[in-house]
Amino acid sequence: MALWLLQALNARRARRAPAPDAGTVRVLLQHAYGMGGTIRTVFNLAGYLARERDVEIVSVVRTAREPFFPVPPGVRVSFLDDRTGPAGPLARLLSRFPSLLVPEQERVHHALNLWTDLCLVRRLRSFRSGVVISTRPAFNLVTALFAPPEVVTVGQEHVTYGVHAPEVLRLAKRRYGRLDAFVTLTRADRDQYARLLRAAPPRRLVRVPNALPDLAGDVSGLEEKVVAAAGRLVHAKGFDRLVTAWKHVSAEHPDWVLRIYGAGTRKAEDRLRARIEEAGLSGRVFLMGRTAELGVELSKASVYVVSSRYEGFGMTILEAMSKGVPVVSFDCPHGPGEIITDGHDGLLVGSKKPSALAEAVCRLIEDRELRRRLGGNALVTAAGYDLDTVGAMWDELLDDLTERNSTGMKANFR
Structure with a gap:
């Protein structure tokens, strides 16, 4: 019943949707103020996209007051579940229950709960245009199911295919085809997902590597032991x-x-x-x-x-x-x-x-x-x-997705 209602709401929104637009990009991240390779590369990409677009990183949780990595110029960061201060009564209540939207086998399941489910769905449904880039299976699965039809959706893979539990891959096989694009970091992973999703693929399945950030420090003299x-x-x-x-x-x-x-x-x-x-x-x-x-x-x-x-x-x-x-x-x-x-x-x-x-x-x-x-x-x-080379690959992908969606294909697909 709930899925039927969601489909009806999506059909109604699709009829009223404006032309797709890649001028606004939102990136779903587990927690923006932590330390890790995914966070660093997301910040790097966001900084590039913010040169010409309105970019917001939507951090599902916040567990630190200050960011470990500097937030790039022009990039906003918002938080769905801020755990650095006291929570409200509803948040305290729902946080006692495990997530219903993220499979137990997904690595961040232990860090998510019913409150983050509610916050994530509410934020996704509030979007009226633009692009959403989700950065791990938990958020790819939720985005594929709940993102409105007028929003261009891009799922990302930041680890390798083989580490995911069968349950996660089973859900990916069912839902990733709802995404407008799915992006892997390596050709090997792209090929494995092509086999997994061959019955119902996303509109674009592409490999885009991570870009190098600007790093301080000189070229090594290679003499230190x-x-x-x-x-x-x-x-x-x-x-x-x-x-x-x-x-x-x-x-x-x-x-x-x-x-x-x-x-x-x-x-x-x-x-x-x-x-x-x-x-x-x-x-x-x-x-x-x-x-x-x-x-x-x-x-x-x-x-x-x-x-x-x-x-x-x-x-x-x-x-x-x-x-x-x-x-x-x-x-x-x-x-x-x-x-x-x-x-x-x-x-x-x-x-x-x-x-x-x-x-x-x-x-x-x-x-x-x-x-x-x-x-x-x-x-x-x-x-x-370098960032300009990899960033241009993202520009091409986002421009292609918005042009193709302008034909109304997405409304029919959903």
Whole structure:
């Protein structure tokens, strides 16, 4: 009954809808004031779009008073569930119940609830024009179901296809076809979604990579005896494997150090620190914590290493390359293999063994000329992901969607 009513309301709104317009863009984000690759890349894209468009980041929750990353000029940030202060009685009541719109298997389910469901649907239904870009499966699914027909909808994938639970993919198969476009970061993920959605695809299914942000710091001289890594201290990033690998590296090159930038839960940090101590690597492996100036830190490194079990894209790979730092990475699904050309601008390690990763790192440590050649080529590779180049891909997509929707196709599709 509820879905029938929603369809009737959409049909009525479609008849009265103005011509589609990409002059206003709203981006749905889990929480804008946190730290993470998705937040950083969303801010970067929003800053580009705000050059010519009215851009608002709609943060579903707020858990910090101040942003970790600076908000780009011209970009507004609004919050649906502000958890930094006292909540009203209705919010307190509904927050006790789990989300009904987000499957339990979606990674942010624990952070959402019935109150965020209500806030999200209410905000979506308030839109009368423009574009909505949603940035994770939870919001892609809700946007596909509840966005009004006069709004252009674009879903984004920021991790890799293979990490999603079957229930999430089952819902994606049913709903993503309602979106006007679905955007992946890699060609491999685009192809996998094409197979999943072949019976009912969105109007556009495209790959648009993340763009490089402007980073402080000079190009590295590649002379410091420092290897760097960065990312959240979570299982996916494989820092446990990196510590094991570094035991092999340190045995051959005890004067080199490993610096790991990033943060996680206290438990995760304690576990990784204990692993470092058990491996006898205190004083050789350093947990550097968060940094808002990753570019400056990367410019002090001579090698960058990626030990991830999977990567949606691998933004830090490009950031290291932009400082002329060659990258050694496990060839995990799917980003590293689409950015790095093995032996040209970095080294890809096909084996999952830490010893293989260590061998590749040692190769760069020991071969100064190889390090310099790969680092120089890395600068050229990174230049192909500059903001103007990637931003133009978004301009083309949004312009195409609004032109095609002006024919009335969306009303018929919904």
